[in-house]
Amino acid sequence: MEHTFNEGKWKWHDFQTGQASELNEITAKYPTCNNWYTNIKExxxxxxxxxTQTRGEEYIWGSLIYRQDIEEKHEKNIFHFYISNDFFITIDFDFSVLKCNPESVQNQMEQAENGVEGFFILLGEILLNYLKKIDEYEEQLHDLLWKMKEQNNLEILERVYENRHELLIWRNLLIPITELKYIAEEAYGSDINRMSEFSRVATRIERIQMLLNAYQQEIDTMINLEEVVSTHRGNEIMKTLTVMTVLFTPVMAWGALWGMNFKVMPELEWKLGYAMAAALILVSTVGLYIYLRMKGWMGDILKGRKKNSFFK
Structure with a gap:
């Protein structure tokens, strides 16, 4: 489909993969497109x-993944493009993915001076869609932040790493768009910085990068917190097991002594031998507990955990 803008100053040719004959007509009309279509169609x-071989006739072309499913690697949307001052071409671009009004975008393009600025209007809509999705991600991250305090467990840790993976996907989507911005500056020099739509795209890129960096720090902090909590709880478990082992040492020691099968064992004939043995074991255990307590080796491992607390 062909769209003409700004009183015929430039055009947008929008195609789908199945429109081979229309694409062939366009590539025949613009000779520099021949290699582009051959190289990108698969x-x-x-x-x-x-x-940039000819000054004043610079052009940029390539392919851009503008949507990636969080769960499935191959569930993505990609479109191919060719940009020059007089026109730009897109193949397989789908407005429904961005959930925006195509007519509104075309109205904005009416004010664009050339095809380069028109393409950056399209790129700006992609970034605007990213910002909306990132706002949803922010709510999800905020909810996870409080879930960590309320009911921290392995499931929460799994969600933290799922959010980290999603953040990496957002970064991966932004990288080629950032590179495209730099390529445009390389191709068209200072002239492109005077285009309002290019400036808007550059600002949105910086805005998204700022948000992603902030969320990255939050997730890293959550992971560090999880590691500290896990280490502390692991130490608590080992300390508890060690203390329990030490406390039961008198029982095992006296039990081993009186479990021997020697013929001469006077204690076996004592009338109060059982009571005395039990008392000796109890006194030894309590004495050992008091000794560990005085040394400060008991800590708070015997105290119950409080609600909404990481360590207590």
């Missing part, structure tokens, strides 16, 4: 290329 990954 591509399913991010790819960017710049041609």
């Amino acid at each position: 591509n399913q990954a991010n790819f960017l290329q710049l041609n």
